[in-house]
Amino acid sequence: MALEFATIYWRDMLRFFRFRALLISSLVQPALWLALYGAAMSSNFSRFGSALPVPEGAVSVSYLTFLGAGVIALTTLFTSLFGGISLLFDKNWGLLREVFASPLPRNSIIIGIGLSGVTKSILQVLVIMSFGLLIGVKFFQGYSIMETALAIAGILIFVGVFSIGFLFLSSAISMSMETPEGLQGVITLLTLPLFFASNALYPIEAFPDFVRLLSMLNPLTYLVNGVRYFAIGDDFYAIGYHYSYTTMDIVISFLALAAFALVMFLVARWIFKKATVT
Amino acid sequence: MAGNIIEVDHLKHEYGDFRAVDDICFYVEKGEIFSFLGPNGAGKSTVINILTTLLPLQEGSVKIAGYDLKTQPEQVRRSIGIVFQDETLDRDLTVWETLEFHGRLYSMPKEKRRERIKEMIKLVELEDKKDVRTRNLSGGMKRRLEIARGLMTRPGVLFLDEPTIGLDTQTRIRMWEYIQKVNETGTTIFLTTHYMDEADQVSDWIDIIDRGKIIASGEPEGLKSALGRDMIYLETGDDESALRFLQTLPVVNDVKRLDKGLLITISRDGTHCLPLIMARLKDQGIEITGVNLKKPTLDDVFVHFTGREIRESGADKFRKMVARR
Ligand SMILES: Nc1ncnc2c1ncn2[C@@H]1O[C@H](COP(=O)(O)OP(=O)(O)OP(=O)(O)O)[C@@H](O)[C@H]1O
Numbered sequence: 001m002a003l004e005f006a007t008i009y010w011r012d013m014l015r016f017f018r019f020r021a022l023l024i025s026s027l028v029q030p031a032l033w034l035a036l037y038g039a040a041m042s043s044n045f046s047r048f049g050s051a052l053p054v055p056e057g058a059v060s061v062s063y064l065t066f067l068g069a070g071v072i073a074l075t076t077l078f079t080s081l082f083g084g085i086s087l088l089f090d091k092n093w094g095l096l097r098e099v100f101a102s103p104l105p106r107n108s109i110i111i112g113i114g115l116s117g118v119t120k121s122i123l124q125v126l127v128i129m130s131f132g133l134l135i136g137v138k139f140f141q142g143y144s145i146m147e148t149a150l151a152i153a154g155i156l157i158f159v160g161v162f163s164i165g166f167l168f169l170s171s172a173i174s175m176s177m178e179t180p181e182g183l184q185g186v187i188t189l190l191t192l193p194l195f196f197a198s199n200a201l202y203p204i205e206a207f208p209d210f211v212r213l214l215s216m217l218n219p220l221t222y223l224v225n226g227v228r229y230f231a232i233g234d235d236f237y238a239i240g241y242h243y244s245y246t247t248m249d250i251v252i253s254f255l256a257l258a259a260f261a262l263v264m265f266l267v268a269r270w271i272f273k274k275a276t277v278t
Numbered sequence: 279m280a281g282n283i284i285e286v287d288h289l290k291h292e293y294g295d296f297r298a299v300d301d302i303c304f305y306v307e308k309g310e311i312f313s314f315l316g317p318n319g320a321g322k323s324t325v326i327n328i329l330t331t332l333l334p335l336q337e338g339s340v341k342i343a344g345y346d347l348k349t350q351p352e353q354v355r356r357s358i359g360i361v362f363q364d365e366t367l368d369r370d371l372t373v374w375e376t377l378e379f380h381g382r383l384y385s386m387p388k389e390k391r392r393e394r395i396k397e398m399i400k401l402v403e404l405e406d407k408k409d410v411r412t413r414n415l416s417g418g419m420k421r422r423l424e425i426a427r428g429l430m431t432r433p434g435v436l437f438l439d440e441p442t443i444g445l446d447t448q449t450r451i452r453m454w455e456y457i458q459k460v461n462e463t464g465t466t467i468f469l470t471t472h473y474m475d476e477a478d479q480v481s482d483w484i485d486i487i488d489r490g491k492i493i494a495s496g497e498p499e500g501l502k503s504a505l506g507r508d509m510i511y512l513e514t515g516d517d518e519s520a521l522r523f524l525q526t527l528p529v530v531n532d533v534k535r536l537d538k539g540l541l542i543t544i545s546r547d548g549t550h551c552l553p554l555i556m557a558r559l560k561d562q563g564i565e566i567t568g569v570n571l572k573k574p575t576l577d578d579v580f581v582h583f584t585g586r587e588i589r590e591s592g593a594d595k596f597r598k599m600v601a602r603r
């Protein structure tokens with residue numbers, strides 16, 4: 001049966017909800033981040049943003065709103081990159097032996113962990129959005145209820161595809177690592193370029209060419225595009241820069257994320273195939 | 279019920295350039311209890327890990343339940359159950375959840391899963407711990423749960439890597455009763471242990487493995503009688519000369535020096551030989567300070583084939599027996 005991944009999913013969710021402390025901190029942390037960083041930076045950026053002229057009739061959004069989409073993207077990135085770590089613990093504790101010696105196909109492990117990670121990411125994003133709206137993030141301005149629902153669905157789909165790609169990657173890394181410290185090292189190394197060569201926290205239009213080139217290869221860029229498109233709109237000004245997205249841009253962003261997820265799945269499958277746990 | 283359920287031919291396994299399994303061949307008949315007996319590091323777990331698909335098959339061929347390990351690992355996994363040597367319980371799941379997860383891994387239908395879980399929990403007497411997380415179980419309870427888990431899917435072959443380690447005597451006995459009962463319903467049992475007495479009592483066949491090689495193989499009775507009929511333990515005033523003298527006697531098959539005293543294997547019934555041997559030693563002027571006659575155990579078989587004790591405590595145990603009488 002193709003639903004075998006549900007077994008892995010079930011156990012991972014059981015653990016997630018069992019660890020209240022982990023559950024709560026994983027939900028509260030990104031909200032806090034948005035509140036503190038957003039509050040600290042938005043007065044700065046807004047001051048220098050408002051100095052720049054915005055054409056008559058154009059939509060101009062606050063830095064906090066601009067940042068809201070970025071925080072959603074970054075939180076999803078971190079959560080997903082660390083999402084596979086439970087595999088590393090399971091491996092080191094010998095728990096994976098039970099699974100590897102069972103008839104469960106290894107792909108089901110990858111997919112089960114992936115989907116449970118996606119569930120966690122989606123929960124986080126819902127919390128961040130709700131909290132953001134409370135503290136003044138202006139998402140879904142002028143949307144009807146129907147449009148809002150569609151926009152949320154769009155955001156969650158983007159988050160889901162992005163998240164599962166990084167969960168596959170995280171699972172692959174976890175399976176090839178011996179210690180959590182090693183995993184942490186690799187992930188830190190990965191996050192730095194992803195983080196800086198992205199438009200999550202600030203506009204990168206003024207950055208050197210190679211950074212912008214890098215950002216074209218960065219899945220984070222495509223997620224941020226998708227989230228801003230759905231949450232803010234297809235044409236707006238923020239911090240003095242003009243953002244506009246065509247439908248085509250968004251379709252391409254989605255396809256880029258899907259391609260990334262597919263490639264990461266193949267990588268994970270390859271690693272799992274040759275992995276031994278004893 | 280004839281036929282082999284496990285066939286292993288020229289199996290080798292190397293960790294780097296260390297050869298842990300060195301060209302072994304063995305067959306396990308369907309329905310039997312087969313034991314792998316050997317000291318620490320002999321290669322028992324390595325063989326189990328290969329047979330259960332956890333380690334890759336490097337060299338040799340293995341067939342389990344008619345499936346080739348190399349080309350049909352999935353079918354092999356469906357046919358087997360395992361109790362690992364060291365703990366493999368998720369500490370954050372309850373007893374019930376542990377079994378539920380396992381049943382799901384093997385795609386057991388819900389009805390059957392629930393029924394079997396109840397049965398298993400009852401069997402290992404964890405009814406009142408059903409909703410306790412495994413981190414809060416005692417060592418013996420954890421072991422019982424793992425055994426229940428291995429038995430739960432009623433596999434064709436059940437691999438038990440030192441299953442009764444850490445259990446109290448009572449539980450051990452009950453576990454063996456149950457394992458034998460499972461065996462009687464047709465499940466083949468592949469067992470590793472260094473509890474000689476257990477292997478002796480429950481096994482239909484024993485392979486003794488040491489340093490990656492099978493060094494002896496047979497039914498427990500056959501292995502023991504290969505040593506000769508009886509064994510005599512002697513303590514003398516002068517072990518050195520006693521040893522030299524005993525080796526010249528035709529009735530003596532073998533003499534070994536223990537830390538303290540001598541272990542003699544004889545080819546005839548000890549009840550009548552012993553007084554004669556004692557008289558001859560006395561004639562040589564060798565004083566006898568202690569004596570015991572016993573039937574060979576698998577411990578002795580092991581010492582015989584390897585020249586070493588399977589456990590350091592082997593000789594002490596024997597002396598304790600002497601002291602008790
Ligand atoms: N992953 C590994 N890498 C290197 N050497 C290993 C590895 N696993 C086992 N060995 C070595 O292979 C040999 C056989 O080990 P194995 O675990 O099979 O022994 P065993 O018979 O099960 O012993 P025990 O009774 O202590 O469980 C030992 O010398 C051990 O050090």
Ligand SMILES: [Mg+2]
Pocket residue numbers: 322323324363439
């Ligand atoms: Mg072992």
